[in-house]
Amino acid sequence: xxxxxxxxxWVICKSGTSVKIECRSLDFQATTMFWYxxxxxxxxxxxxxxxxxxxxxYEQGVEKDKFLINHASLTLSTLTVTSAHPEDxxxxxxxxxxxxxxxxxxxxxxxxxxx
Amino acid sequence: DAKTTxxxxxxxxxxxxxxxxxxxxxxxxxxxxxxxxxxHSQGPQYIIHGLKNNETNEMASLIITEDRxxxxxxxxxxxxxxxxxxxxIVDSGGSNYKLTFGKGTLLTVNP
Numbered sequence: 092x093x094x095x096x097x098x099x100x101w102v103i104c105k106s107g108t109s110v111k112i113e114c115r116s117l118d119f120q121a122t123t124m125f126w127y128x129x130x131x132x133x134x135x136x137x138x139x140x141x142x143x144x145x146x147x148x149y150e151q152g153v154e155k156d157k158f159l160i161n162h163a164s165l166t167l168s169t170l171t172v173t174s175a176h177p178e179d180x181x182x183x184x185x186x187x188x189x190x191x192x193x194x195x196x197x198x199x200x201x202x203x204x205x206x
Numbered sequence: 207d208a209k210t211t212x213x214x215x216x217x218x219x220x221x222x223x224x225x226x227x228x229x230x231x232x233x234x235x236x237x238x239x240x241x242x243x244x245x246h247s248q249g250p251q252y253i254i255h256g257l258k259n260n261e262t263n264e265m266a267s268l269i270i271t272e273d274r275x276x277x278x279x280x281x282x283x284x285x286x287x288x289x290x291x292x293x294x295i296v297d298s299g300g301s302n303y304k305l306t307f308g309k310g311t312l313l314t315v316n317p
Binding site: 095097125127134135136137140182184186188194195196197198199200202 | 240242244247248249250251252255293303304305306307308309310
């Protein structure tokens with residue numbers, strides 16, 4: 092199956108700093124990428140959808156100025172958590188899809204801890 | 207998108223078949239049934255999907271009832287590595303297609 096990578100796999104940062112997470116589709120071109128967040132013992136919650144070259148579409152309740160998403164190419168999307176706070180500590184997972192109707196492939200996730 | 211209902215947890219003995227049910231009574235005619243699983247602290251893994259016919263691949267089989275209101279994911283010979291949360295999701299797969307995860311079923315395979 093298609094491979095999606097994320098970097099870093101885990102990160103610890105101080106409150107008030109910004110953190111960038113990269114998501115790459117390694118062997119296919121991702122026309123659409125998705126960012127999810129997962130808190131302990133909870134299910135995945137969709138944060139935003141991005142299409143290459145377009146602005147991301149954020150789900151209700153997700154602050155677009157805090158979670159900056161850039162889908163600059165067909166193989167790379169980045170999520171920047173700005174002015175991170177301890178409540179932003181979570182497991183962030185990206186996924187990618189090649190074409191409408193194809194299944195989504197997920198990255199391994201990035202664990203963010205804000206101290 | 208149609209909602210799904212899954213049991214919160216199930217147990218299965220290693221080597222036996224694991225049958226995971228999913229109810230999706232409000233599914234629309236153009237919506238697919240997707241199954242994903244998430245092993246602890248990893249990203250979800252695609253398993254299988256189908257529209258109305260039964261499907262089989264190297265991982266599992268998907269049985270969809272004739273009225274499409276429910277389905278069953280079958281892992282024919284469960285192993286300890288199949289212990290995971292299994293998510294059943296219905297979606298149209300169109301241009302607005304985005305997977306929405308419910309609570310899923312925690313399958314525990316016991317030795």
